[in-house]
Amino acid sequence: MPTIVHFDLPADDVERARTFYGELFDWKFEKCPGPMEYYLIETAALDGTGGVGGGMGERGEPGQQIVNYFGVSSLEECLGKIDTPGGKVILPKTAVPHLGYLAVCEDTEGNRFGIWEEDPAAA
Structure with missing residues (x-):
């Protein structure tokens, strides 16, 4: 059964958003190799086990929102x-x-x- 395997979080100011989510949820960010400013996001479940991973990069179009990806x-x-x-x-x-x-x-x-x-x- 398909479930959420990844979320993509667009940001107007990636550094500001990284700081916000890092402080709010203690998410960890790792920059992807290459010229594009895109970060993988590591989350954890309430019990401390690994959570659904995500990614954050610059907003691609006006009004672009968070997108959940189903595997x-x-x-x-x-x-x-x-x-x-x-x-x-x-x-x-x-x-x-x-x-x-x-x-x-x-x-x-x-x-x-x-x-x-x-x-x-x-x-």
Whole structure:
């Protein structure tokens, strides 16, 4: 059953947002390699075990909000079902090299969500 495997948190001021969430929730941030200012977020559950991980980078479009990504075994199969119940695909299948594939969709209520298929062979 798909569950949230990652969240993406956009920020107008990444340093300000890192400070806010670091102090508020004690989240840990690690900068991704490369020129893009993007940080992986480490969270913990209330019992101290590892929580759902996320990422933070600069806001890509005005009004962009937090997007939760649901892990699926087949991105293409899931995308094939989006239109049937009234959803729509906003960002089609996109490779994240060496990690997997993602897509961003919108539900019947206008909420955006992502779907993620892990695949180390993604290019």
